[in-house]
Amino acid sequence: MYERYWKFERAPFDQDRRPEAFFQSRLHGESLVKLKYLIEHEKGAAALVGASGTGKTHVLEMVRQASSRGPVVHLVYPQLSPHELVAFITHSLGEALPESSATIPGLDVLLQMFEARLIELTRTGRSPVIMLDDAHLIEDRRVFQTLHQLMNFQRPGRSNFALILSGQPELVGTLQRIDQMSDRIAFYCLLQSLTNAESDEYIRYRLKAAGRREPIFDDSALKAIFELSAGIPRRINRLCDFALLVGYANQLTCVSADQIEGVHAEITRSLSAA
Numbered sequence: 379m380y381e382r383y384w385k386f387e388r389a390p391f392d393q394d395r396r397p398e399a400f401f402q403s404r405l406h407g408e409s410l411v412k413l414k415y416l417i418e419h420e421k422g423a424a425a426l427v428g429a430s431g432t433g434k435t436h437v438l439e440m441v442r443q444a445s446s447r448g449p450v451v452h453l454v455y456p457q458l459s460p461h462e463l464v465a466f467i468t469h470s471l472g473e474a475l476p477e478s479s480a481t482i483p484g485l486d487v488l489l490q491m492f493e494a495r496l497i498e499l500t501r502t503g504r505s506p507v508i509m510l511d512d513a514h515l516i517e518d519r520r521v522f523q524t525l526h527q528l529m530n531f532q533r534p535g536r537s538n539f540a541l542i543l544s545g546q547p548e549l550v551g552t553l554q555r556i557d558q559m560s561d562r563i564a565f566y567c568l569l570q571s572l573t574n575a576e577s578d579e580y581i582r583y584r585l586k587a588a589g590r591r592e593p594i595f596d597d598s599a600l601k602a603i604f605e606l607s608a609g610i611p612r613r614i615n616r617l618c619d620f621a622l623l624v625g626y627a628n629q630l631t632c633v634s635a636d637q638i639e640g641v642h643a644e645i646t647r648s649l650s651a652a
Contacts, residue, residue: 394587427550429571598634
């Protein structure tokens with residue numbers, strides 16, 4: 379709605395997953411490098427950990443777009459039974475399964491099918507990437523045991539895949555309490571809130587990625603955004619997007635702390651009423 383007024387090519391603070399919209403803070407950049415290394419050098423499994431809104435999904439999307447060697451399986455709802463989990467992954471890797479859940483093979487047969495498919499993909503030079511989002515929500519310990527079984531099939535050059543578990547900070551404790559999993563995690567990628575300087579740079583970066591080179595948010599606005607968002611990218615996006623809409627509605631030429639504080643108060647009231 380406000381794109382033409384502010385001379386944008388696209389909305390700057392929406393869920394833009396294009397590589398050019400990815401802001402590489404120190405920790406986001408390090409995480410992306412580590413996960414690419416995991417895949418390219420067949421290191422097995424890694425965990426991407428951060429609080430809600432810190433950019434885990436965007437990092438995973440960058441990994442997906444960079445993964446040219448094989449299919450990517452992205453499971454966004456991990457609260458499945460072990461049987462359902464292996465069936466989903468095996469089917470996503472290209473193995474045909476019956477449409478009726480009543481006729482889907484048992485877990486032991488599915489594991490054999492998974493291994494056979496993995497060997498076939500590896501033989502043709504393809505290396506799958508399996509990503510589990512919101513892995514901190516997994517309550518069934520058997521799911522982790524099943525993931526460990528899948529990782530037992532990892533044989534460099536014969537049957538290889540990369541596993542990435544993404545979730546909130548409590549995922550670290552969960553993995554460390556399960557010996558089979560903690561021993562298989564090559565490294566943890568930790569995302570945190572942006573620093574004050576990174577927050578300012580992030581906002582300027584997203585404006586530029588949307589086609590705007592002139593500043594819109596003045597220094598007081600940038601300071602207010604950081605303080606009210608605590609440096610969490612999702613909150614920054616929400617504040618900036620709403621403030622640009624208010625600025626458009628009021629025909630402003632720039633956005634100041636007054637607008638940021640006003641939209642923050644309105645967002646807070648809306649969340650409280652929900």
